[in-house]
Structures are given as C-alpha cells and as structure tokens.
Amino acid sequence: MNTRTSLAVILLALCFHGSLCFLPAGFAGFQRHACRSSSMRSAAARRVTIMSDKEDFLNRDIGGFTQKQRFREExxxxxxxxxxxxxxxxxxxxxxxxxxxxxxxxxxxxxxxxxxxxxxxxxxxxxxxxxxxxxxxxxxxxxxxxxxxxxxxxxxxxxTLTLKIVSETGREASLPMKAFRKQRRIAIIAGGKDVVQVAREMARAGAEDLTKVGAIVLPLQLDQVGELDPAEVEGLRRAVGVPEAAEGKEEADSESLLPCLAAPLFVEKWKDWIQDEQKRAVDQGLDLKNGITIYVERSGYIKKRSAGIPSWRTLAEDTKARNRPYGMPEFF
Structure with missing residues (x-):
C-alpha cells in the first residue's frame, strides 16, 4: 500500500511538473512582452518628463530674460x-x-x-x-x-515669427524663422509699397543665383512711410539690377513666391517686432522712404543693417562669402 501510494504521488508530481512546463511556455513570453512594454512606457514617460522639465527650466524668466537667453549670452x-x-x-x-x-x-x-x-x-x-x-x-x-x-x-x-515660402520643388510651406537657422541667410527689406515691390522684382531677377547661395529676400511693407515718385522707382530698379518691368507684369507677380522670395505671415507681429529697427534707423538719420535692409545670418543673429535695397548680385556675393560651417547648441 505504501509502494502504490508512493508511485501515485510520483506520477501526480510528474504530471503536475509537465503541466507547469507546458503552460508557462506561452505565459512566460506574454509576461516578458508585458514587462518590456511596461519598461518602454516608463522610459518614454521619463523622457517626456525630463524634456518638459528642461523646457520649463530654459524658459524660466529671470530678471526679464529667460534662462535660455542667459545661457546664450554666456x-x-x-x-x-x-x-x-x-x-x-x-x-x-x-x-x-x-x-x-x-x-x-x-x-x-x-x-x-x-x-x-x-x-x-x-x-x-x-x-x-x-x-x-x-x-x-x-x-x-x-x-x-x-x-x-x-x-x-x-x-x-x-x-518665432512665421513666413511663407516655396521650396525648390514648388511646394508652398509656412515656417518659423528658426527653421532656417544654419541653412539660409535672410534679408528683410522693409519700406513703403514701392520699396517692397522693387525688392520682389530684385529677388526674381536674381532668383537663380540667390537660390544657389541660400539667400532669401523677405519684403515687409511699413505703415506711414512716404512713397517714391516714378523717377525714383525706376532709378531704384536700375540700381538693384532689375530690368524695366513689363506692363501688367508687376501686378501679376506681386504675390508669387520663390525659393529665394518669401512673404511674412501674421504681418502685425512682424510690424511690432520691427518698430525698434525703425527707431534706430530714424535715430541714425536714415530715410525710411528708401527702405532699410536687415540681414539675419544663419546663426539667427542680426549682424548687419543698411539703408536702401541691395542689388541681387551684391546680396548673392555677400551671402556666398558668409557661407561657412556653423554650429550652435541644440537648445537654441
């Protein structure tokens, strides 16, 4: 009786062991998958938290300036x-x-x-x-x-200001100015209606060369700026290398964009930003009627300001001379 009982216990143990070996084969894989999924979710949550904390730290206001701006100054x-x-x-x-x-x-x-x-x-x-x-x-x-x-x-x-531009493949896009850092040099040409129109014509006249060197012309019309008379407009066109405009072409091309010619979006925000530039130009004795050009380098800095409109050849040559390797910390 004892021998039979012992054999029964051994058989039950073997069956139980076999069932355990059979069942976990699928269960263990599920458990490992669940653990990996949980770990991945936890890691993603930690990364999101770290990035959020980093952004909060960099954008924290200290004495009127963010920590990010103070780091850049340092x-x-x-x-x-x-x-x-x-x-x-x-x-x-x-x-x-x-x-x-x-x-x-x-x-x-x-x-x-x-x-x-x-x-x-x-x-x-x-x-x-x-x-x-x-x-x-x-x-x-x-x-x-x-x-x-x-x-x-x-x-x-x-x-953070936004502009509209057309890629070399013809696709139109709305991008913030920071999207062009390390890639393009932007010439913001601000002035009255005539200055803006001549700036557009200048960009079209030198479109091939300007696109090749990575220059973008961004005309911005200012309020309460005197207009040029027809003779002054033609003189300005000749000075910047624009051929005489064909009749009716001016209106037809007034809104068209190119890879080297952009248009500002949310114009009021642009005008609010450029007010200080207008004050500086007036303090320096510059005539806003002839327009002002603000050069935004690939670093995102404004390195140069000038009165009037540059010729497309001058802009292309100057941009080509400044096309050198450049880098900066990613959080800027």
Whole structure:
C-alpha cells in the first residue's frame, strides 16, 4: 500500500511538473512582452518628463530674460561672469586702500607723526584711480551684458515669427524663422509699397543665383512711410539690377513666391517686432522712404543693417562669402 501510494504521488508530481512546463511556455513570453512594454512606457514617460522639465527650466524668466537667453549670452562671452566678479572685488579693495590712506592723511593733517605725507598721498591717489577705473570697467561690462541680452531676446522673438515660402520643388510651406537657422541667410527689406515691390522684382531677377547661395529676400511693407515718385522707382530698379518691368507684369507677380522670395505671415507681429529697427534707423538719420535692409545670418543673429535695397548680385556675393560651417547648441 505504501509502494502504490508512493508511485501515485510520483506520477501526480510528474504530471503536475509537465503541466507547469507546458503552460508557462506561452505565459512566460506574454509576461516578458508585458514587462518590456511596461519598461518602454516608463522610459518614454521619463523622457517626456525630463524634456518638459528642461523646457520649463530654459524658459524660466529671470530678471526679464529667460534662462535660455542667459545661457546664450554666456556662450558668447564666457569670461564675462569672471570679470563681473573680479572688477567689483578689485574696486572694493582699492576703495578700502583709499579709505585707509585717507584716514592717514587726515591724521597727518592733525599733527600725528609716523607717516610719510608724500608716500601716503601717492597711495591715496593710486587707490582712488584704481577704484574708479575698476568701477567703470564693471559698469561698461554690465551694460554690454544687458545690450547682448536685449539683442538675444530680440533674436529669440524674431525666431518665432512665421513666413511663407516655396521650396525648390514648388511646394508652398509656412515656417518659423528658426527653421532656417544654419541653412539660409535672410534679408528683410522693409519700406513703403514701392520699396517692397522693387525688392520682389530684385529677388526674381536674381532668383537663380540667390537660390544657389541660400539667400532669401523677405519684403515687409511699413505703415506711414512716404512713397517714391516714378523717377525714383525706376532709378531704384536700375540700381538693384532689375530690368524695366513689363506692363501688367508687376501686378501679376506681386504675390508669387520663390525659393529665394518669401512673404511674412501674421504681418502685425512682424510690424511690432520691427518698430525698434525703425527707431534706430530714424535715430541714425536714415530715410525710411528708401527702405532699410536687415540681414539675419544663419546663426539667427542680426549682424548687419543698411539703408536702401541691395542689388541681387551684391546680396548673392555677400551671402556666398558668409557661407561657412556653423554650429550652435541644440537648445537654441
């Protein structure tokens, strides 16, 4: 009876083991798949959280400028923070020396002996000049930092503005300015109706060369700008290398776009951005009636401004000369 019972137990154990070996073959694969799916979802969720935290950190406002803009300013001037620490420290040290020398001069004037008047006066003068000089250097560097931050903030605002353009395959697209970084150089030509029309004609006249070097002309019509008389318009056309317009062609081509000719979208936002440029041009004595050209380099910076409209040959040659390898941190 004991032997039979033992054999029955062994057979049951073998059957149970076989069933376990059979069932997990599918179940284990399902479990592994479920674990992998769960791990992938967790990793994706962590990446999304990290990217969201990164964006929140970079876009956090600090004193009127985002952390992203401050990082960019530090990349441009990596030693400025060191100078902004050393200059006030040196000025404070010189001011302390001037205070000590001043008290000694005061003591000498009251009859206290033991100090060399000439040496003390010399030390006092050196300390005062040192404190003043380091304070001026600090003030100059601080103002330069603020100007750079304002310029970077303006470039950041410009990068969000949208334009409409046609690709070389003929496909029309609406893209933000930042989409052209590292790829295209953009000449924003702002002025009255006549200036905008001549700018369009200039881009069409040199379309092949401008497209080849990666230049884009973006005409932007300004409000309350005087118009040119017919003679001035024809003179402007000749100056920028535009042949005489065929009758009726001007209106037919007024809205057509090319790979080198774009149009602004949401024009009011563009006009709001360009107001500071208008003020600077007026302060410099430039006549807005003849238009102004703002060059946005592939870095996204505005490196050059000029009065009037450049010829398409000048724009193509200048862009070709500036076409060099360029890179910047991806979070910009």
């Amino acid at each position: 990349i441009e001037s990596p030693f400025r923070k060191i100078r902004l620490f050393l200059f006030p420290a040196a000025a404070a040290s010189a001011a302390l020396g001037a205070f000590i020398a001043g008290t000694r001069l005061l003591a000498i004037s009251t009859g206290v002996t033991g100090y060399d008047f000439d040496q003390t006066l010399q030390n006092f003068g050196i300390d005062v000049l040192g404190a003043t000089g380091f304070a001026l250097l600090y003030w100059n560097d601080l103002n330069a930092r603020d100007r750079d931050l304002v310029r970077i903030a303006r470039s950041g605002k410009l990068s």
